[in-house]
Amino acid sequence: MSQTHARKVERFATDEARVDWHSAALLALRDKRDRQAKSLPDWEQMRETASRMKLHVLSHLPELLQQFAGNCEANGMVVHWARDAEEHNGIVARILAERGKKKLVKSKSMLTEEVHLVPYLEAQGIECIETDLGERILQLRREPPSHIVVPAIHLKKEEIGALFHEKIGTRAGASDPTYLTHAARESMRQDFLSADAAMTGVNMAIASEGAFVVCTNEGNADMGTHLPDLHIAVMGMEKIVPDNASAALIMRMLARNATGQPSTSYNSIFGAPRPGAELHLVIVDNGRSRRLADRRHAEIYKCIRCGACINTCPVYRRGGGHSYAYFIPGPIGLAIAGDNPKASSDAWACTLNGSCNNVCPVKVPLRETIAYHREQLAQQKQLPYGKNVYMPLVGRIFGSERRLSLAMAAIRLGLRVLPRGLHRHLGGGWGKSRDFPRPPKQSFADWYRENRGH
Ligand code: SF4
Structure with missing residues (x-):
């Protein structure tokens, strides 16, 4: 059975330095995109x-x-x-x-x-x-x-340098991008001439x-x-x-x-x-x-493949493109292939934060399409086992103010008394590279009652 998105992210996340520069490189693209968008008054x-x-x-x-x-x-x-x-x-x-x-x-x-x-x-x-x-x-x-x-x-450029040394004979240990680009151009020129x-x-x-x-x-x-x-x-x-x-x-x-x-x-x-x-x-x-015939799926084909939704996606930035089952990663990949049971774990690789919607130049409703696929997967009984168990429970808790407030109190207590880092062993890949914040002493509702008097 193929690995889930979370398992593949776990592998990518073992190299923390790579995760950091990968994320920074994509955010830099996002920043450049924002500057360009702001430079056009009619954007x-x-x-x-x-x-x-x-x-x-x-x-x-x-x-x-x-x-x-x-x-x-x-x-x-x-x-x-x-x-x-x-x-x-x-x-x-x-x-x-x-x-x-x-x-x-x-x-x-x-x-x-x-x-x-x-x-x-x-x-x-x-x-x-x-x-x-x-x-x-x-x-x-x-x-x-x-x-x-x-x-x-x-x-990394060092990995590309080692690859080019092995495959096209560049100097051992060379990682200067200009040198490597010239070498690649030289090698490709022969291919252009002989094709x-x-x-x-x-x-x-x-x-x-x-x-x-x-x-x-x-x-x-x-x-x-x-x-x-x-x-x-x-x-x-x-x-x-x-x-x-x-x-x-x-x-x-x-x-x-x-x-x-x-x-x-x-x-x-x-x-x-x-x-x-x-x-x-x-x-x-x-x-x-087939996808165009489904009104809730059709708008993905407005996409012009600019990749901006991928650059801005926090899950992609820290999880890498090879963590997805479909060949297109990130929000647009999830939106296209999310109805495919083979990519079902990918449908959960999204926080539904909507940053992708905000940067899309043709207003593809990415967040809504991904949420739609989750609905479809639930109807097809394709939810991961854990979600089948705890989502109905979460639904019941959120359905009652009293139950929610009791659950939150239990979670705050748990976060205070249970050993730090326990969540890393509770399954799923995400907890392994994350820490929970220290819990506040009281819930927001209690704080509001005390400080605003309602
Ligand atoms: S931002 Fe929009 S146009 Fe660009 S790849 Fe994503 S969905 Fe396609």
């Missing part, structure tokens, strides 16, 4: 407009997809439709096999993680090279991303134009697609925006919200294949239609 209006635009997209998805696909084909692209992961991977493999392609350079795409494309192609003898630096580091470590925007955020096909994801698919936007900070998507005569782009069907103005709005918000930059460094719009080259586009469903 809140932009959020509202972007949210409404994405709601419009979700409620007109079939028409917009047809319009987009028709315009892409008119522009010379070949459009493919994939119902699920298997169909998607089969389409990509067939395109490559029919043209005798053996080496694919790919830029970052969470969709290819979702459908497990790389292992599938490798099993068919296709060499796949990740060209985003963070993704390349993880590929060399044979490890999944721990974040959707900064996939190797959990690694015979390129793959990118899609940040926005513009229905009115039959064109799509790819945003990177490293220029690797552009490097990859400029040389080979075959470009395959893959996208989840929710990536549609109606027109150029909508794409421009998302572009203004995406990098600001993701990394606190005014814009990603490279924003390329692909509108047609290069002369003599082919451009294929695979549009994927893979469960999206």
Whole structure:
């Protein structure tokens, strides 16, 4: 049986120094995002407009997809439709096999993680090279991303130095980021030159134009697609925006919200294949239609994958991205996959504090969706054993003022007389890295009665 979220966090939390800098690095991203948001006086209006635009997209998805696909084909692209992961991977493999392609350079795409494309192609003898630096580091470590925007955020530079020394021959003990980045660039350059096909994801698919936007900070998507005569782009069907103005709005918000930059460094719009080259586009469903049919789950597909909800989440920051069962961690991962019994322990990896809602540029109701999944799991009798026992009890206690006040008095007494640290042995991973505060002498209600006289 796979480990619960709490057990995996327990492992991550054994390295306290790592937990501290991981959390600090993500908070720094959050701070930069806040500064960018505050620098635009119309930021809140932009959020509202972007949210409404994405709601419009979700409620007109079939028409917009047809319009987009028709315009892409008119522009010379070949459009493919994939119902699920298997169909998607089969389409990509067939395109490559029919043209005798053996080496694919790919830029970052969470969709290819979702459908497990790389292992599938490798099993068919296709060499796949990740060209985003963070993704390349993880590929060399044979490890999944721990974040959707900064996939190797959990690694120290010394660990990357040791990896590069072993895999690409950098100096032993070197950990200078500039040196390591130059070495990675040098090694990847050979891959760009020898690849015979390129793959990118899609940040926005513009229905009115039959064109799509790819945003990177490293220029690797552009490097990859400029040389080979075959470009395959893959996208989840929710990536549609109606027109150029909508794409421009998302572009203004995406990098600001993701990394606190005014814009990603490279924003390329692909509108047609290069002369003599082919451009294929695979549009994927893979469960999206089913989730969209559920009104309380549908709004997750407004998401533009900026990662801000992950950066601000206190559970993610101190638990790490590899603690989640679903390949997307943090609030948006819980909101997408929370109805999946295989990820049921993840649904509890949330304090429902709502910080994620506050930073989301398209107002995805993350907290409400996660709470909804908890309801679903309870109805499906998927609650963890302990919760089945104590939640009805907690419900009874909260249902009566007298019972609540007695329970609180018992807890205050327990915290005073029981040995400190006992909670660490009571099961679950969370207590192991936490201390209870010293209990106050009296309850708030008693204090209020005494001091306010009611
Ligand atoms: S849910 Fe919102 S904040 Fe989270 S990744 Fe998506 S767009 Fe960004």
